[in-house]
Amino acid sequence: MSSLFKPSSNTAFRVALVALALLFGGGLIAGPMIYVRTPFFTQQQDPVDQPVQFDHRHHVGDEGIDCRYCHYLVEKSPSAGVPPTSLCLNCHEQIWNKSPKLAPVRESYFADRPIVWNKVNKLPHFVYFNHSIHVRQGVGCVTCHGRVDEMAQVEKAQSLAMGWCLECHRHPERYLRPRDQITNMTYKPTEDQLAIGKQLMEQYHVETRTSCTTCHR
Amino acid sequence: MRRFVLGQFTEAAACVEAVRKLREQGVPGLDAHSPRPMHGIDDALALPRSKVPIVALTGGVLGALGGYSLQWYLNSKAYPINVGSRPPHGFWTNIPITFESGVLIAVLSIFFGSIFVFFGLPRTYHPLFESERFRTACLDAYWISAETGDENAVPELEKKFREAGAHKVHTVVERI
Amino acid sequence: MAETAIALPPQLIPPPLIEGRQDDGTLNKSLNAYVWQPPQRGWLALFLIGLAGTGVLFSAIAITVARGIGMWGNNIPVGWAFGIINFVWWIGIGHAGTLISAILLLFQQKWRTSINRFAEAMTLFAVMQAGLFPILHTGRPWFAIYWLFPYPSTNSIWPQFKSPLMWDVFAVSTYFITSLLFWYLGLIPDLASLRDSSSSKRARIAYGIFALGWRGSARHWHHYKIAYLLLAGLATPLVLSVHTIVSWDFALSILPGWHTTIFPPYFVAGAVFSGFAMVMTLMIPARRYMKLKHVITARHLESMAKVMLLTGLIVFYGYLMEHFAAWYSGNVYEEHVFFSTRPRGPYAWAYFTQMFCNVVVPQMFWTRWARRNVWTLWIGSVLVNVGMWFERFNIVVTSLHQDFIPSNWAMYYPTWVDFSLLFGTICFFGTLFLVFLKFIPAVATSEVKELNHELHQGGGLSEVEGAHR
Amino acid sequence: MPSLKSFPIAGQRQKLWRGLDEHGAPPAPSRELGAAPPPDDATSRRSVLQLLGASAALASLGGCLKPPDEKILPYTRQPPEVTPGNPLHYATAAVIDGRATGLLVTANEGRPTKIEGNPDHPSSRGAVGPLEQAELLRLYDPQRLGVVQHLGQPSAWRDFLQATAEKARALRDSRGAGLRFLMEPGSSPLVGRLRQRLADTYPQAKFSSWSAIPLQQIHDGAQLAYGAAYEVRLDLSRARVVLSLDSDLLAALPGTLPAMRDWAEKRDPANGRLARLYAVETNLTVTGMNADHRLRLKPTHLHRFGLALLGRLAAQVPALSRYAPLQQRFPLPPESAKFADAVAKDLVAAGRGALVSVGPRQPPVLHAAAHAINAALGSACAAAARPVLHDTNAGPRTLEQLVEEMRGGKVDTLVITAWNPVYGAPADLNFSKALSQVPYSVYRSLYLDETADRATWVIPSLHPLESWGDARAHDGTVTFIQPLISPLYSGASEVETLAAFLGEGDRTAYTQLRAFWESERPDHFALNWEKWLADGFIGGTATPPETPAVRHDQILAAAMQVAPADSSAGIEINIVPDYRVWDGRFGNVSWLQELPDPVTKVTWENAALLAPDTARKLGLRQGDRVDLGLRGPPAHATVVIAPGHAEDTITASLGYGRRGAGEALCRGLGFDTSPLRHTDAPWFSPGLTVTPVGKRARLAQTQEHHSMEGRLIAATTTVEKLKETGEELAESRAPLLTAYPGPAYPGYRWGMAIDLSRCTGCSSCMVACVAENNIPMVGKEQVALSREMHWLRVDRYFIGDDTGNPGVVVQPLMCVHCEYAPCEYVCPVNATVHSDEGLNEMIYNRCVGTRYCSNNCPYKVRRFNFFSYTSDYTNTEKMAFNPDVTVRARGVMEKCTYCVQRIERARIETRLQDRRIRDGEVLTACQQACPSGAIVFGDLNDANAKVRRLHEDERRYDLLHELGTRPRTAYLARVTNPNPELA
Numbered sequence A: 001m002s003s004l005f006k007p008s009s010n011t012a013f014r015v016a017l018v019a020l021a022l023l024f025g026g027g028l029i030a031g032p033m034i035y036v037r038t039p040f041f042t043q044q045q046d047p048v049d050q051p052v053q054f055d056h057r058h059h060v061g062d063e064g065i066d067c068r069y070c071h072y073l074v075e076k077s078p079s080a081g082v083p084p085t086s087l088c089l090n091c092h093e094q095i096w097n098k099s100p101k102l103a104p105v106r107e108s109y110f111a112d113r114p115i116v117w118n119k120v121n122k123l124p125h126f127v128y129f130n131h132s133i134h135v136r137q138g139v140g141c142v143t144c145h146g147r148v149d150e151m152a153q154v155e156k157a158q159s160l161a162m163g164w165c166l167e168c169h170r171h172p173e174r175y176l177r178p179r180d181q182i183t184n185m186t187y188k189p190t191e192d193q194l195a196i197g198k199q200l201m202e203q204y205h206v207e208t209r210t211s212c213t214t215c216h217r
Numbered sequence B: 001m002r003r004f005v006l007g008q009f010t011e012a013a014a015c016v017e018a019v020r021k022l023r024e025q026g027v028p029g030l031d032a033h034s035p036r037p038m039h040g041i042d043d044a045l046a047l048p049r050s051k052v053p054i055v056a057l058t059g060g061v062l063g064a065l066g067g068y069s070l071q072w073y074l075n076s077k078a079y080p081i082n083v084g085s086r087p088p089h090g091f092w093t094n095i096p097i098t099f100e101s102g103v104l105i106a107v108l109s110i111f112f113g114s115i116f117v118f119f120g121l122p123r124t125y126h127p128l129f130e131s132e133r134f135r136t137a138c139l140d141a142y143w144i145s146a147e148t149g150d151e152n153a154v155p156e157l158e159k160k161f162r163e164a165g166a167h168k169v170h171t172v173v174e175r176i
Numbered sequence C: 001m002a003e004t005a006i007a008l009p010p011q012l013i014p015p016p017l018i019e020g021r022q023d024d025g026t027l028n029k030s031l032n033a034y035v036w037q038p039p040q041r042g043w044l045a046l047f048l049i050g051l052a053g054t055g056v057l058f059s060a061i062a063i064t065v066a067r068g069i070g071m072w073g074n075n076i077p078v079g080w081a082f083g084i085i086n087f088v089w090w091i092g093i094g095h096a097g098t099l100i101s102a103i104l105l106l107f108q109q110k111w112r113t114s115i116n117r118f119a120e121a122m123t124l125f126a127v128m129q130a131g132l133f134p135i136l137h138t139g140r141p142w143f144a145i146y147w148l149f150p151y152p153s154t155n156s157i158w159p160q161f162k163s164p165l166m167w168d169v170f171a172v173s174t175y176f177i178t179s180l181l182f183w184y185l186g187l188i189p190d191l192a193s194l195r196d197s198s199s200s201k202r203a204r205i206a207y208g209i210f211a212l213g214w215r216g217s218a219r220h221w222h223h224y225k226i227a228y229l230l231l232a233g234l235a236t237p238l239v240l241s242v243h244t245i246v247s248w249d250f251a252l253s254i255l256p257g258w259h260t261t262i263f264p265p266y267f268v269a270g271a272v273f274s275g276f277a278m279v280m281t282l283m284i285p286a287r288r289y290m291k292l293k294h295v296i297t298a299r300h301l302e303s304m305a306k307v308m309l310l311t312g313l314i315v316f317y318g319y320l321m322e323h324f325a326a327w328y329s330g331n332v333y334e335e336h337v338f339f340s341t342r343p344r345g346p347y348a349w350a351y352f353t354q355m356f357c358n359v360v361v362p363q364m365f366w367t368r369w370a371r372r373n374v375w376t377l378w379i380g381s382v383l384v385n386v387g388m389w390f391e392r393f394n395i396v397v398t399s400l401h402q403d404f405i406p407s408n409w410a411m412y413y414p415t416w417v418d419f420s421l422l423f424g425t426i427c428f429f430g431t432l433f434l435v436f437l438k439f440i441p442a443v444a445t446s447e448v449k450e451l452n453h454e455l456h457q458g459g460g461l462s463e464v465e466g467a468h469r
Numbered sequence D: 001m002p003s004l005k006s007f008p009i010a011g012q013r014q015k016l017w018r019g020l021d022e023h024g025a026p027p028a029p030s031r032e033l034g035a036a037p038p039p040d041d042a043t044s045r046r047s048v049l050q051l052l053g054a055s056a057a058l059a060s061l062g063g064c065l066k067p068p069d070e071k072i073l074p075y076t077r078q079p080p081e082v083t084p085g086n087p088l089h090y091a092t093a094a095v096i097d098g099r100a101t102g103l104l105v106t107a108n109e110g111r112p113t114k115i116e117g118n119p120d121h122p123s124s125r126g127a128v129g130p131l132e133q134a135e136l137l138r139l140y141d142p143q144r145l146g147v148v149q150h151l152g153q154p155s156a157w158r159d160f161l162q163a164t165a166e167k168a169r170a171l172r173d174s175r176g177a178g179l180r181f182l183m184e185p186g187s188s189p190l191v192g193r194l195r196q197r198l199a200d201t202y203p204q205a206k207f208s209s210w211s212a213i214p215l216q217q218i219h220d221g222a223q224l225a226y227g228a229a230y231e232v233r234l235d236l237s238r239a240r241v242v243l244s245l246d247s248d249l250l251a252a253l254p255g256t257l258p259a260m261r262d263w264a265e266k267r268d269p270a271n272g273r274l275a276r277l278y279a280v281e282t283n284l285t286v287t288g289m290n291a292d293h294r295l296r297l298k299p300t301h302l303h304r305f306g307l308a309l310l311g312r313l314a315a316q317v318p319a320l321s322r323y324a325p326l327q328q329r330f331p332l333p334p335e336s337a338k339f340a341d342a343v344a345k346d347l348v349a350a351g352r353g354a355l356v357s358v359g360p361r362q363p364p365v366l367h368a369a370a371h372a373i374n375a376a377l378g379s380a381c382a383a384a385a386r387p388v389l390h391d392t393n394a395g396p397r398t399l400e401q402l403v404e405e406m407r408g409g410k411v412d413t414l415v416i417t418a419w420n421p422v423y424g425a426p427a428d429l430n431f432s433k434a435l436s437q438v439p440y441s442v443y444r445s446l447y448l449d450e451t452a453d454r455a456t457w458v459i460p461s462l463h464p465l466e467s468w469g470d471a472r473a474h475d476g477t478v479t480f481i482q483p484l485i486s487p488l489y490s491g492a493s494e495v496e497t498l499a500a501f502l503g504e505g506d507r508t509a510y511t512q513l514r515a516f517w518e519s520e521r522p523d524h525f526a527l528n529w530e531k532w533l534a535d536g537f538i539g540g541t542a543t544p545p546e547t548p549a550v551r552h553d554q555i556l557a558a559a560m561q562v563a564p565a566d567s568s569a570g571i572e573i574n575i576v577p578d579y580r581v582w583d584g585r586f587g588n589v590s591w592l593q594e595l596p597d598p599v600t601k602v603t604w605e606n607a608a609l610l611a612p613d614t615a616r617k618l619g620l621r622q623g624d625r626v627d628l629g630l631r632g633p634p635a636h637a638t639v640v641i642a643p644g645h646a647e648d649t650i651t652a653s654l655g656y657g658r659r660g661a662g663e664a665l666c667r668g669l670g671f672d673t674s675p676l677r678h679t680d681a682p683w684f685s686p687g688l689t690v691t692p693v694g695k696r697a698r699l700a701q702t703q704e705h706h707s708m709e710g711r712l713i714a715a716t717t718t719v720e721k722l723k724e725t726g727e728e729l730a731e732s733r734a735p736l737l738t739a740y741p742g743p744a745y746p747g748y749r750w751g752m753a754i755d756l757s758r759c760t761g762c763s764s765c766m767v768a769c770v771a772e773n774n775i776p777m778v779g780k781e782q783v784a785l786s787r788e789m790h791w792l793r794v795d796r797y798f799i800g801d802d803t804g805n806p807g808v809v810v811q812p813l814m815c816v817h818c819e820y821a822p823c824e825y826v827c828p829v830n831a832t833v834h835s836d837e838g839l840n841e842m843i844y845n846r847c848v849g850t851r852y853c854s855n856n857c858p859y860k861v862r863r864f865n866f867f868s869y870t871s872d873y874t875n876t877e878k879m880a881f882n883p884d885v886t887v888r889a890r891g892v893m894e895k896c897t898y899c900v901q902r903i904e905r906a907r908i909e910t911r912l913q914d915r916r917i918r919d920g921e922v923l924t925a926c927q928q929a930c931p932s933g934a935i936v937f938g939d940l941n942d943a944n945a946k947v948r949r950l951h952e953d954e955r956r957y958d959l960l961h962e963l964g965t966r967p968r969t970a971y972l973a974r975v976t977n978p979n980p981e982l983a
Helices: A008-035 A056-062 A085-092 A100-111 A131-136 A141-145 A162-170 A193-204 B012-024 B041-045 B052-078 B091-118 B133-138 B153-163 C002-007 C024-036 C041-067 C082-106 C116-136 C141-147 C164-197 C201-211 C218-251 C263-289 C298-329 C332-344 C348-366 C368-372 C374-401 C416-439 C445-458 C462-468 D045-059 D130-139 D157-173 D189-201 D216-226 D257-266 D299-316 D318-323 D325-329 D334-353 D364-376 D396-407 D431-436 D494-500 D509-520 D525-535 D552-561 D612-618 D722-730 D764-772 D780-784 D900-912 D925-929 D946-951
Strands: B003-009 B030-033 B142-148 B167-173 D088-096 D099-108 D111-117 D179-183 D206-209 D231-234 D241-245 D276-281 D293-296 D354-358 D382-385 D413-416 D440-445 D457-460 D469-473 D478-481 D571-576 D608-610 D624-629 D635-641 D649-653 D684-696 D716-718 D750-755 D793-799 D807-813 D832-834 D840-842 D935-939 D969-972 D974-976
Touching: A085 A100, A131 D900, B003 B012, B003 B133, B003 B153, B012 B030, B012 B041, B012 B142, B012 B153, B030 B041, B030 B133, B030 C218, B041 C218, B052 B091, B052 C218, B091 C164, B091 C218, B133 B142, B133 B167, B133 C164, B142 B153, B153 B167, C024 C164, C024 C416, C024 C445, C041 C116, C041 C416, C082 C116, C082 C164, C082 C218, C082 C263, C082 C374, C082 C416, C116 C141, C116 C164, C116 C263, C116 C416, C164 C201, C164 C218, C164 C445, C218 C263, C263 C298, C263 C348, C263 C374, C298 C332, C298 C348, C298 C368, C298 C374, C332 C348, C332 C374, C348 C368, C348 C374, C368 C374, D088 D130, D088 D469, D088 D478, D088 D525, D099 D130, D099 D469, D099 D478, D111 D130, D111 D764, D111 D925, D130 D764, D157 D440, D157 D457, D157 D494, D179 D189, D179 D396, D189 D206, D189 D469, D189 D494, D189 D509, D206 D396, D216 D231, D216 D364, D216 D552, D231 D257, D231 D354, D241 D299, D241 D334, D276 D299, D276 D334, D293 D334, D299 D318, D299 D325, D299 D334, D299 D364, D299 D571, D299 D684, D318 D364, D318 D552, D325 D552, D334 D354, D354 D364, D354 D382, D364 D382, D364 D552, D396 D431, D440 D494, D469 D509, D494 D509, D509 D525, D608 D612, D612 D635, D635 D649, D716 D722, D750 D946, D764 D793, D764 D925, D925 D935, D935 D946, D946 D969
Parallel strands: D179 D206, D179 D413, D241 D276, D241 D354, D276 D293, D413 D440, D440 D457, D571 D649, D608 D635, D716 D974, D750 D969
Antiparallel strands: B003 B142, B003 B167, B030 B142, D088 D099, D099 D111, D231 D382, D469 D478, D571 D684, D608 D649, D624 D635, D624 D684, D750 D935, D793 D807, D832 D840
C-alpha cells in the first residue's frame, strides 16, 4: 500500500511551477527588457578600435583644439563631418610627421584612399539626425557624446535609444546651453539649468518637436 | 504524523447522511470524497460560503481599472499622439479593453485562486492516496475521511465510521 | 411534470439524454474506454493525414515568413483576404464551445453536459488556429508578436488603443486563456478519474501530474462548483464580446460592406451557427466510432440542429438587414456593394454559395426527419461551415475589391500558399482533436455522472426526463 | 585592361523581378578613361550607410539584435564644393532626338540622385518629363555596356584608337570614299564643327541621320510651304483656339514642356477666357484626353481632313480663297464635316489666337497646309524658325539610301552614333543584313543592343551625366551637358568617337568642348564659361523666328496631288511613339516600364489598341493574342480595347519586342512594330491583317475600371456651367460636423491643391515621385497582381455614354493627408499618425504591416511591400537612392508623405537662418516636375500662399468629402470649353 507520488513530490511540483513561471515571465519577458537597457546591448562604454590611434584626450584635452576644427561640418550639415585626411596633415605635415602611429594617415593621403573609421554612434538607417540644427539650438557636444576629452578611444556615451532622444525633445530646457558653450566639455550652468534652459528656448525659438517625421522619413 | 480514517459508501445520499451525523457527533477533521459533487454535502459539513466570488470580483474590478488606466496613461500621458484628430483619451474606445482585462484578471484570479488557495493544489501526495482502495473516490464510490494527529483516537473514529454505515473502514498514515 | 409527459403524443417525446441504465461505474468505464484502448487503425490513418497537413501548414507559414506576404494573393485594394477570413472563421467556430459549456450551463440546459468537453476542446483548438493568423498576416510578424502588447520599450512608444486590432489582441488572448482555464478546470476531476482508473503506472503518473492531486474532496467541490459557475458566467459575456470585437475589426472601418452597426449580433450568431455546425461535423462520426451513442444521443443532435436553425435565421436576418440598410441609406457606395458587387460582381458565385449554404440548407432542420437523420445533419453542418467561410470571404474580399474610387478596383486571386494555410489549419485542428480524443475523455465524466444521478433522482426515469426541458 | 569581372553580366537585372534572394555583386568600375577620381568616391558616406542600412533592415529581425558594424569613409581630400550631408545641384541637359532639355540635377556626395528641370532654361522652365528623369536610372543601370567590344570580344579604347588610326590613314588616301556616318539627329554645335572637320578631311565621306521618330516631315512640309526647312516654334501663351492634327503637344515629350506650361495657364479660369482645343487623331493621346472636342479618324483620313478644312477656310479667309477646290476634292462624312465647319469658324474667329498644329508623323502637305492656315490667320502662336538639327533629313528614306550603298558594297567604314538602327529601322530595309556587309563598323551604344550585336567595334557610350557636351534646345538655345559623376564604366562620348577619326581620340570631350567654345566666343571666355556652366546654357542663343512667304501655289498643287479618300474598308495600322520608352531607347529603365501609359494604363509592354466597336466586329476581347500582318511576317500582339480609338485601325507603339543581348530588363517585353513599318509608310498603312491566335495574355494594367460610376471623383464642368458647378461643389468643401473638434495647427499647416483643369495626365509627376522617394519597381507580374508601389497615380476616367469617343478626365491621386485620417485610428502600433503640422505620417520602422490602414483608406493610396523589392538591388543601382528617404523594408506600408524630407530640410535650413519657410520654398517632387503647374503645395496658414488661394477657389472640392476625412489635398474641378455648335 503506497501512494503514486512521494511526499516530496508536492514540493517538487511547486518548485517546478515557480521555476516555470520565472522562466517564462523572467526569461522571455523581463529578461530581454532588461538586456536591451544594459551596455551589452547599447554598446555604451565600449571603446571602439580605430585604424588610427587617434587620442581625443590629447587633441581636445591637452591641445585644446575645438571640436569644430575637425568636425567642421557640425554647424552646417546633418553630418558632423569626419575630417578628410588632408585636414590631419594640416598639422601632421609638420609635427609627428615621421611617427609610425600616423603611418596609416600618410598612407591614406598619398594613396588617396580613405581611412576606414569604425562608426561609434550608430543610428538605424531610418533615423535622420541633423547635427547643425541641434548645435544651433544649443545642444552641447558633451550632452550626447560624453566627455570625449577624457576618452583615449571614443566610446558611445549614451544609449541613443528613441526614449533617450525623446527625453530631450520633450524637455529641452533640461539640457540646453548657450551657443558659445556648445563645444565646452566642462560647461556647468551658472545658475539654475531650468531657468537658463527656458530662457534659451525662448531666445533660440526651440520647439519641442515630437512628431514622428522629425526624425523618421 | 497525521492519520486519516477512511470509510466508503456506495450511495451518495448515505454518505451525506453519515457525514452529517459524524459532524453532529463532533468528529473533527471530517471530509467527504466523491467522483462528482454530492447534493447536500456542504450543509452536512457546515461549510461556510465560498470566498471565490469575492476573489473574482476583486480580480475583475482591479483588472478593469488596470486596463482602463493603462490605456488612459499610455495614450494620453506617456506619449500623446494625434491619431486621426481623435482626442488622446478616448473613453468609448477604451471600453473593450477595459472589459477584456477585467474578465482576464477575474478568470485568472478564480482559476489560480481556486487551485492554489482554495484547493491547496498541487498536492500530488496526500496521505489519503496511501490507500489503494481510495482510488474509487474519483471513480464511482463515496468516501468520508477524518483527520487526526492522535494515534489513540483512531480506533474510536473507526468505530464511529462503521456505526455511520461506512464499510471498508481503514486508516492511512502520512509518510514523511 | 408527469402530466405533460403523458399528454404528449409518443412522436413528440424527445429522445433521452442518456440511454440505458447507467451508474457511475458503467459511465466511468464506457466514457474512458477510448482512452485505454489501443489506437484504432482509422485513428492512426487520420492522425497521419493530419500530421501531413500540419506539415503543409508549417511549410506555408515558413514560406510566408521567409519571403513575405507577397506569397499570398493579397494586393492593394484587397489588403486582407484568406488570413483574416480564416481567422474569423476559426474564431467563430470556437464560439460554439464556450456557448455550449457556459451559456447553456447558465441556462441549465442538461443536454450540454455530454457535449461540453468536446465543444470546449474544439474551441481551444479552433482559437489556436485563429490565433495564428493575426500574427501571420502582418507584414512583419517578428515585430507584431510583441509590439502589439503594451510593454515598456526603450523607444518609449506604445500601442494605439483606438485600433480595433488592439482590442482584438486583448479579446483573443483573453478568450484563449479563459477557454483554456475553463476547460482545464473542468478536466481536473476527469484527469483524476483517469489517474485512478488506469492500471499503467506511467499513465497514472502522467495523468496524476495534470490532475494536480485532486482527491474529490467535498471541501474542494464546494469551491469548485462556484468557480466553475463563475467562469461560465464570465465566459458568457466574454464570448459575446470576442466576436463583437472581431466584428468591430470591420464595423469600425469606413469601408462599405464593413461599416455596419448590425455586425456584432450578426457576427455572434454567425459564430454560434458555424460553431455548432463544426461540433456536429466532428461529433457525428466521433460518437459512432468512440461508442458514445448512449451519452450523445439523438436528443443532443436534435437540440444542436435547432440551435443551428435559429442562429441560421438570425444570420439570414443579418443578411437581409445589410441589404435593407444599404438600400434605405441611399448611399451610392453601400448600394454598390450590396446590389452590384456582391450579387452581380465577379465574386457573385461566392455570394450565392454563402446564401445557399447559410440560408437555404438550414431550412431543412424545420423537419424532424432532417434533425434526426445523421446524414442530413452531417452534410448540412459541413455545408454550413463552407457557407460561413464564404460569408467571411464576401465580407472581406468582395467589399475590399471594389470600394470608393473605381480606379483602384482590382481582383483578388488566392495562391497555393493561401490554400495551404486553410487546408493546413484544418489538418492541424484535426490532429489536435485526435490527440485530445485519444488522451482525454471526450465527455465530461464527472458531469455526466452528476447528470445521471440527477435524472435518476428527479424524474426517476431518464427516458422521460428530457421532455420537460 | 578591364577584367572579365568588370563586365556587367547580362541577365543580372532580369533576376531582379523573379528571384528575390539574388544579390548581384556590383560591377567593378573601370578606370580606363580619364584621370578623374575613381567612382568609389561616388559611393559616399551616406550612401554607404544607406546600403548597409538597407541590408541590415532585412537582416535584423528585431530590436533584439545588436546594430551591425558600420564604417565611415571620409574623403582623403575634401572637394571644396562638397559638404557631406548636403546635396548639390548642377545644371546640365538631357538630349533626346537631338534637342536638349535643360536640367538641374541633384547630387549627394558626388552621386546624382534626382533630375529636375532647370527653371531658367527655355525648354524646361523647371518642369521635366518622364524620359529626361529616367536618365538617372540609365546611368546606374548595371546592364550598361562596360567595355569596348571588338567582334564580340572585350577590347579596349586604346585598341580602338589604334585600329581607327590605321583605318583613318587608309581613308585619308581614298579621300573618305566608303566612309559613312550614321548619326543620331543632332544639334550640338561641337559635333557640327567636328562634322565639318571630318568632311574637310574626308571629302567623299557622307553623313546621314537616323531616328525612328524623325522630324523630317516637318522640315519637308516647311520646304513645301516656304521653300526652305523650318520648324514651328509654338507659343501657346497667346492661343485661343488650337487645332491639333495628330500633334501630341500636351504630353511631356521632348520639346513640349513649355507648350504644356503655356496651355495650362490658358486653361485656368482664373486667367480669364479659356482657350479651346480641338484634337483630330487616330488613337487617344494625352492631347486628345485634354481636348474640348475630339474627332477620331483613320490615319489615312487624317491629312485629308486637314486639307478639307483648308478648303472650308477658303470661303472665310480671303488669303486662302484659292484653296476652295479642296473642299470638293476631299468630301467629309457628316460627323467630320460638322466638326470641320465648327473648327473653321472658330479658328477664323480666334484670328491671331488660332493655331493649327500638326504632328511629326503627318505628311508634308498637311504641315504645309497648317503653315498656310496659320500664316493666313496671322497666328501669333506659331512662328517659323530655322531647324536646330544639323540634318533635316533623318527618316527612313535617308536610311534607305545608306542601306543601298551598304548593299552595293560602297560602304567600307560605317560609324553609327544613331540609336540602334538595326532594331528601329523598318523591316523591309533589312538594315541588319546590310550592316553585316560592312567590313568595318563602329557603333556607340549604352547597351549591348541589337545593333551592337552586328557591329565590328562597339564603343560603350558615356552617359550624359558622365560626359561633357552641348546641344541646342527646341528653340535653338545652346545648352551644356556636364558630368556629375566620373564614368561608372569605361566609354566614350559621341565627340570622342568622332574625334578618333580625326586622330584626336585622346582629346577628352571637355578639352574639345572648351576649345570649341573658346574659339566660337573668345570674348571674356573664362568668365562666360563659368556662367554658362552654372546656368547650363548660353542665354539669347535661340534661333530667331522668321516670316518667310508662304508658297500657296505649291501647297495647292501638292494638295491636289493627294488622292481623295478611298473608302475601301480594311484595317489600318497606326504606329506611334511610346510615351514611356519613346522609340525603345528607354526600354531598360524600370521606372518607365512600370510607368503606366498615360492613356491605356498598360505597363511593361505595348499592345494592339483598337476601338470597342472594332473589337466587337473582329470578335476580340481584351487580352486576346493576335497576329498583325502587313506585307510581311506578322507581329504577335496582345489586344487592348481602347475607348476613343478610331474605328478599323490598330495602334501599336514603338520600342518593344527588344532582342538585344545586353538589355535583359526589356528583352522580350511587348512586340516589335518594325515588321509593320515600311520605308514608304513608316507610320500608317492600310491592309493590315488581324488574326486571332486563340491564346490570351495577362496584361499588367494599373487601372482596370474606367468609369466613375456616377460618383463625384474627378469633377469636370464647362465654362458655362462653372458658376453652378462652383455652387454644387460648395457642398463638397463645406465644414462637417464632428464630435471631436480636432487639434489646432498654429505653426505650418501643409496642404496641397491639384488643378484638374491644368493636369494633362502626362504622368511626369509619377516618375518624379518614384525618383524622389526611392519607390521600388516591382515588375510586370506584381503589377498584374495590383501590387505596384507608385505613391502617386494618375487615374484616367472615361465619361459620357459614347464608348467609341468618350470624354476623358485625368486625376493625379496620392495620399490626401486627411485631418480625420481613417488609416490612423485603425493602426494598432501608432505607425501612422498625425504630425503637429497636419501631415499624415507613415513611420516605416514602426509598421508591422497589418494593412488595415490601407483597407480603411477610401482613396487606396497606400502601398505595401509585399516582398522585399529592394534587397537585390546591386550597389550601383542603390546609388540612385535619395539618402533623405528611408528605403523601406519588406512587410511595411508606405505612401505619399508630401515629401516630408524636403519640408524637414527646408525647416532646418530656415531655422539656421532664423526665419520661416517661404511660400514656394518647399516644392514636392511631383509639383516640381509638373509641366503644367497643376500641383501646388504650401502652408495653408500663410494667407498669401498660392495653395491657400486655390483652397479658396470656387472650383475647389474635397475628394469623398462626405466621409468626413477632411483631406488636406484639395482638387479643383476641371473646366472644359466646348464649342456650343458641337454640343
